[in-house]
Amino acid sequence: MSKNSCLLFLFMGVWSVSIAQTPSAQLAPTPPMGWNSYNAFGATVEESEFRANAEYVAKNLKKHGWNYVVIDFCWWYPHPPGSNQSNPPQFKLKSDGSLVPYFGMDEYGRLMPDVRRFPSSAAGKGFKPLADYVHSLGLKFGIHVMRGIPRQAVWYNTPIMGASGVRAKDVVDTTSICPWLNTMWGVNMSKEGSQEYYDSILKLYADWGVDFIKLDDTDLDEKYPYRRQEVTAFHKAIESTNRPITLSLSLNMKYENREHAKENAETWRISKDYWDSWEQLEEQFALCAQWAHVAEPGNWPDADMLQLGKIAKRGPVGNERYSRFTEVEQITHMTLWSICKSPLMFGGNLPENTDFVTSLITNDEIIAVNQRGVSPKEVYRKEEKIVWMSKVPNSTAINLALFNHAKETRHVEVTFEQLGLNPKARYTVRDLWKKQDIGVFKGTFAQEIKSHGAGMYLITEAKK
Template sequence: MRPSHPPMGWNSWDCFGTTVTEHELLANAEVMAARLLPSGWNTIVCDIQWYEPAAKAGGYNDNADLHLDSYGRPLPVPQRFPSATTINGTPTGFTHIAHSIHAKGLAFGVHLMRGIPRQAVTNNLPIAHSSHYAGDVADTTSTCPWNTDNYGVNPEHPGAQDWYDALIDQLASWGIDFLKIDDMLAPYHASEIELVHRAIARAEHRHNRTITLSLSPGTRVSLTRRDHLAAHATMWRISDDLWDRWEDITAQIDRLALWAPHQTPGAWADADMLPLGRIGVRAERGQPRNSALTITEQRTLMSAWTLAQSPLMMGGDLATSSDVTFELLTNSAVLEHYRQGIAAHCILAEGKTRVWLTPAHAPTRHVAVMNLDDTARTHIIDLDDIAAPHTTSATDVWTGRHYAVTTDTATHPYRHIAVTVPAHGVAHLALTSSH
């Protein structure tokens, strides 16, 4: 059975880049369990290069010497993940960390690059449970433009499925619940997506667990791919990496407007991580900082992501983020709508104004007026225009402000609600109806 609403969790990328440690993963899990789990946040994801001994902030090492097992599969670097040991010749990998996170009522995920490590290909390592070798299945012409860890695989070679089966089976044996695979969508690698999908299904059956699949990055991914993505993944990115810049947020709001009508349970377009709280600690971009977005802009972001039913993956370090950030992440009115799994649609995009509306069958209807301009604007919400004629009042989910329905026969001779929206802000209203 597919989940009714998108995944909600934390990802290490925005704050720790390629260098996150076991201590930092578990510290964020501790805070999530204590402060966010009651609101539905339940997944901890270790992002890229947990297998790179010399990983650094601010970029990647070309042709890095990766920590692999004898079959070419990545292993956590013991210097950063000391619980990743070997018992009777078998690497324990993330087993201890996964167990610790599961004990808190949370799920655990990791990041992988598409394909097979170049190092395994150079050494022509055998593929576990297969008669094939890494050199047999690699496509050395299929490379990632921004990371040199892996080659793609030749999907026509029978050993390619063996590779993904062995790779994902090992992750499942460690207790992995969530898998983010990068370099899948730009360009679009349909055949490798299908190989991964089959490997996950086999691992789920063998280990009696469910694994969520996330694909990225979403550079220029179009709606023509939607059905294929929905059939093979749980979530997929719709842009490059998003950071704490207002121009990133406005562009993403319009991308979400395109994808929101196509969100369905278990298959969600992903607007990327939330660059909120304490980010950039050892990240790919920028210095250690609190999010450069203002609280007004952060509310607009949260309204857009939740109304459009984007997955919510917190990017800031939970252990050092402020109470203001947690207030954003635990707003009960916002999350109550989100957990209903009903996407709003953008019904008006005019100039710098965007108006979002939940459908009539939503238990509580929401309308949000987003002002992308640099100055405050007043907007009139015509209740007949949004098919909400029985609305008696409205409450802003962020400020708690109560709005009455009015009729001004001189200027607006119809039932309406007038909202003044600050620059870069949102008036996100929950409507109260007499019916």
């Protein structure tokens, strides 16, 4: 093993000792890594599919650091077999205003998994049997949750657990509406019993054994208000459980709200839904550059899920396909997410991975950049050439990423002085994608980078 590769793995153990021990830093000392059902199954994932992906993670990816498996939205919705409907609605009946389809719900208005889709949840067991199974694999279990209270609970006016005499109609805010899913209303946090409502649903999730929650409809765009009070309430509710639950906020967090996000969550989406188009990947570069300085233990700006592998098997966008990204663009995708320290949540159906995709997500040298690099930043952006760097903790080594957005191969170079290194010193460079040392350089380093391509390198001072 070369000096560079030895350094790469050595600093992993040292770094873990130096992390500030805040509650969030303990929950998410490094960017979360795992699998999420959304890109492949939209709102329709079923238990057998979830188990197959969890088993794949346990068998093939856990040893590389991947450890979360997450059921995305609408796990309570009674989809017909084979349905690919995304953002599935409820309908109000004319005669009495009741809502169809009916969602499984307990006496306190807390939604339960759809039993047809998740058979192990029958008899009021919820997700506990599935969470227990995930834990038996040595993994962590996550779910998606919509902000607010079910409209169905309001129609039934269910009691709020832990708030004597308070019911759903007493805490609902019917003016607080998610524009893309009509099953929930917001909670009026000025009302008695509002915090108890959030405490009650988090108690349920903690009893199930949930380790990760993606809380949706907290932000959207410049015309949509950030749901600050409900995010705070959700965070307090997690604390009330005394269970370590990592909180991820979605979607498109406004930069101006970064401090509140840092105080109340471990990760948050910095963009709208990201899919497998080069134009959208290009857009992520500016967002990642804006947010990079915020990345630290317990606080991870999220560039959205990895658009790799087999996606859209049943919704939510387009026909079933392998990612439209070329292999070169997939390397660029993984390189940017790694150097900027975004959470790595794989979105494709893992059992259908190609050998190439598997190679992208099991390269330990690339993963180490994501998990252990510090102080990520864009060094420069000029004429469709982009250079990023991060530091290797407790050393003078540098992680370096070179990108080319042009339609043809470009010569991309950077001076060692631009990286904060001694311009007169000699440096050994290791290609992390190829897992090999490529030479000793002085003053500058340059590579030919393919169109839409990227390279990732480790730079260490050469032996004298």
